[in-house]
Amino acid sequence: xxxLFKHRDxxxxxxxxxxxxxxxxxxxxxxTICDVGYFIGGIPHNFDTGCNLGNTSAPFIIEGDEYDTxxxxxxxxxxxxxxxxxxxxxxxxDHADIFRDLQDIKRSFYQLTRxxxxxxxxxxNGDDPHVLALLPCPWTQVHTVGFxxxxxxxxxxxxxxxxxxxxxxxHPGTYKISRIQIPLLGNFNVRNAVMAYVACWVNGxxxxxxxxxxxxxxxxxxxxLKISDDVLLFEDFGxxxxxxxxxxxxLKAVYPEHHIVACFEPSCNTSSSKFFQDQANFAxxxxxxxxxLPPKAKLYTDRFVGRLTLLDEEQMKVSLxxxxxxxxxxxxxxxxxxxxxxxxxxxxxxxxxxxxxxTFLHTLI
Numbered sequence: 001x002x003x004l005f006k007h008r009d010x011x012x013x014x015x016x017x018x019x020x021x022x023x024x025x026x027x028x029x030x031x032t033i034c035d036v037g038y039f040i041g042g043i044p045h046n047f048d049t050g051c052n053l054g055n056t057s058a059p060f061i062i063e064g065d066e067y068d069t070x071x072x073x074x075x076x077x078x079x080x081x082x083x084x085x086x087x088x089x090x091x092x093x094d095h096a097d098i099f100r101d102l103q104d105i106k107r108s109f110y111q112l113t114r115x116x117x118x119x120x121x122x123x124x125n126g127d128d129p130h131v132l133a134l135l136p137c138p139w140t141q142v143h144t145v146g147f148x149x150x151x152x153x154x155x156x157x158x159x160x161x162x163x164x165x166x167x168x169x170x171h172p173g174t175y176k177i178s179r180i181q182i183p184l185l186g187n188f189n190v191r192n193a194v195m196a197y198v199a200c201w202v203n204g205x206x207x208x209x210x211x212x213x214x215x216x217x218x219x220x221x222x223x224x225l226k227i228s229d230d231v232l233l234f235e236d237f238g239x240x241x242x243x244x245x246x247x248x249x250x251l252k253a254v255y256p257e258h259h260i261v262a263c264f265e266p267s268c269n270t271s272s273s274k275f276f277q278d279q280a281n282f283a284x285x286x287x288x289x290x291x292x293l294p295p296k297a298k299l300y301t302d303r304f305v306g307r308l309t310l311l312d313e314e315q316m317k318v319s320l321x322x323x324x325x326x327x328x329x330x331x332x333x334x335x336x337x338x339x340x341x342x343x344x345x346x347x348x349x350x351x352x353x354x355x356x357x358x359t360f361l362h363t364l365i
Contacts (some may be wrong), residue, residue: 008056009035011199012064014109015089015125017243018192019032021055022089022314023063026197026220026311027052029207034058041065042237045216047253059203061083066099066108078112085121085203087195091130092108093154094270110135116140121202122197124149126151143202145194147187153198158190160254165190169197182212185249194363204218220358222247222350225241231343234350236363239271241283246351248286259271266295266311267355274309277316281323290320290327292338296355333360340364 013023020042026037028046037054041063044050054060056068064078064086088109093102113134116122119141125131126144135142137185146150163182167190170257182193200207217223226233232255238244244262252260262284264270272295284290295311313329320327328334345351351357 006185009059010081010083011059011061011076011085012083013087014041014064014078016090016094017091017094018188019063020218021221022192022195023061025215026060026199027209028215030194032211033205036061042218082115082156085119085199086116087123087199088131089195090125092242113137121196123198124282143198145198153194155190158187160176160185160250162254170196184217186246188246204336224359230346232348235358236350236352237354239268239354241279244283245285250288251350255348258346260287261289261349263291263349263351265293265353265355265357267353269323272310272311277311280320284313284325290325292327293330
């Protein structure tokens, strides 16, 4: 921290969802005009590596994780970065082994905003009430982004097609941008892109509206692994109910004729607990069928031992079947492989996991 960030202009991208994609987008846009530094918590397809020191006179863009720093430092990692520009994409309860509840998470984010200087920039998701609850922040410059009319930067007229999304972006002041195209699907990725653009613009960097067309995404984010005449196989890092819901909603909108299958591997403490189970109907609302693998986590927690209860697969099955969603409880990867081989007709399968499922899927293609 002291060696790399001293005297650097630090931009930190945070939020429950979309951190990696938004960080990669921001770094990619800035890379078109300067030798920017970056640290991305994933594998960006536009760069040879997920980190780059860059020129010390250029900004350093870093993904700000709210997870704890180390076993001896339970503060969120992002407290060590001292940002001048901060993006907060959304706020929901996650990391149940570290945070007690949503209020606990919001407290960390609010304390982070207090680090921003007077000449700093706070770019917020203006559609998220939990994010807006952090306001007012009169000690720095605030910019809101979203679909609602009350946002400083308003997204309008989104269209999704298999090759990506396009949208209009309006600002009541200086900027009036017509149509922007991104090679990613879904309103959440549109907001990610606008967050990246706004961070650049408010810092005085004139980014071309065409630049984002060449962004290639991040590995394991709506990645199309296999395509045949009828069957599409995607993998996605999504492991939170809201992230899964949003991804399935965008895929169903773009592929309305396909039978949508959500394959889910609970791997972390939160997704392996009843927290996810209680929100399963919302998460899989846009799926016709669910394939559920056994939870990977054992719910070992270092702060709240015994507080979490392991997901009950049978109970989750009953709940989803009440909503007319077919669900298969798979014992292992061999059972998943058999299901994949039996797929017929126009079918889209999206496999959600932040665990080892990705490695298995890549053995099949």
